[in-house]
Amino acid sequence: MRYRHFLKLLLAGAVALAVLAGPALANPTIVFDLGNGKILQHQEAFKRWYPASLTKLMTAYVTFRAIAAGEVQLDSPIKVSKRSAGEPPSKMGFKPGSVMRLDNALKMMLVKSANDVAMAVGENIGGSQAAFAERMNTEARRLGMTGTHFVNPNGLFSPDQYTTARDLGLLVMAIRTEFPQYAPWFSIEGLAVGKKQIPNYNLLIGRYPGADGMKTGFVCPSGFNMIGSATRDGRTLVAVVLGEKSAVTRAETVARLLDHGFATPTPGWLTVAALPSYGDTTSVSNLNDEICRKKPAKEQSEAVTVGDKNAPKSPYRKKLDHVPTLVAVGLGGATGPKPKAMLDASGREYADVPLPNWRPDLPPPPGAEPAVIGSATAAQDDQPAKALN
Numbered sequence: 001m002r003y004r005h006f007l008k009l010l011l012a013g014a015v016a017l018a019v020l021a022g023p024a025l026a027n028p029t030i031v032f033d034l035g036n037g038k039i040l041q042h043q044e045a046f047k048r049w050y051p052a053s054l055t056k057l058m059t060a061y062v063t064f065r066a067i068a069a070g071e072v073q074l075d076s077p078i079k080v081s082k083r084s085a086g087e088p089p090s091k092m093g094f095k096p097g098s099v100m101r102l103d104n105a106l107k108m109m110l111v112k113s114a115n116d117v118a119m120a121v122g123e124n125i126g127g128s129q130a131a132f133a134e135r136m137n138t139e140a141r142r143l144g145m146t147g148t149h150f151v152n153p154n155g156l157f158s159p160d161q162y163t164t165a166r167d168l169g170l171l172v173m174a175i176r177t178e179f180p181q182y183a184p185w186f187s188i189e190g191l192a193v194g195k196k197q198i199p200n201y202n203l204l205i206g207r208y209p210g211a212d213g214m215k216t217g218f219v220c221p222s223g224f225n226m227i228g229s230a231t232r233d234g235r236t237l238v239a240v241v242l243g244e245k246s247a248v249t250r251a252e253t254v255a256r257l258l259d260h261g262f263a264t265p266t267p268g269w270l271t272v273a274a275l276p277s278y279g280d281t282t283s284v285s286n287l288n289d290e291i292c293r294k295k296p297a298k299e300q301s302e303a304v305t306v307g308d309k310n311a312p313k314s315p316y317r318k319k320l321d322h323v324p325t326l327v328a329v330g331l332g333g334a335t336g337p338k339p340k341a342m343l344d345a346s347g348r349e350y351a352d353v354p355l356p357n358w359r360p361d362l363p364p365p366p367g368a369e370p371a372v373i374g375s376a377t378a379a380q381d382d383q384p385a386k387a388l389n
Helices: 002-020 052-068 102-112 115-126 129-143 165-178 180-187 247-262 369-381
Strands: 029-033 039-043 077-079 099-101 190-193 196-199 211-219 223-232 235-244 326-328
Touching (some): 039 247, 052 102, 052 115, 052 129, 052 211, 077 115, 129 165, 165 223
Antiparallel strands (some): 029 039, 029 235
């Protein structure tokens, strides 16, 4: 008993010291060494937050595991449904019925943060949005993400979709350690879609020394979220920042935290997995009024205009000092097997046709009632979002 009490006091002291270390911050953050998971700094790490497009990291992780399990291949077809095509920006804008390779879909989802493509990936890998969300939650529970819940694969706002800085740290560690072969996808400087060039929303890529990932996210209720990683002298650090006020300030904050981390040669002994829960772990902050209410629609996105003469001077508002390396993506080329979730028991692809409606003058047959309820739910889910992702 004495030992347990001493251990609790020791852990509490470690938490307090870690919170006080480094620059004072108001929003949730965590900085850790990817190699051993040891924490260099954290604040409000268990505070629930809307993940926005950081959600797409879990979408990628579930997909990577599906590839490893043989459910799908990198050259498998991902078909755009009417529902996925209707998702609001950021998006690629592909028409329903369009088909792309899975690897191209993932690159567009991670670099462009395309909501339509993320939904298409979820539908094709899971069989439906709901089924894929359940897989996301299953993986979250397996990884120990105790403050996380998902309802969609792209991060568009839902009050039932939330996470924490600490949980995102666990997810990043899983992605980078289990699937190192995909690490280059997180550091792509830009995409080439025909003649169109699409830069990475992660402003550290190509600007911060050693930057090699990972993802940004934004909806009005969440503010500007970012996970940034960098490697120097064989040491990789990761910083998670939630709720910043702009795309530039989130990049600056992540860079400052990484700088502080690289200047700290010896991290603490607590790891992301072993960090004891503290603070407010139940409520979810909503920054909608603070971030978006008084701003014009054109400012409510992750896009940043670089080179603006009137903008504050920042390395993350400047254009790249070199020609960006672009990765070509697009439709077509999907010669691999169809995702198993899209096949029936006989191995044939499910027909993409709507279910028939029963005549109102006839009673519905047994079992038809849930379909009516499901239709109403789908209609609610299809309501346009107020913020861009």
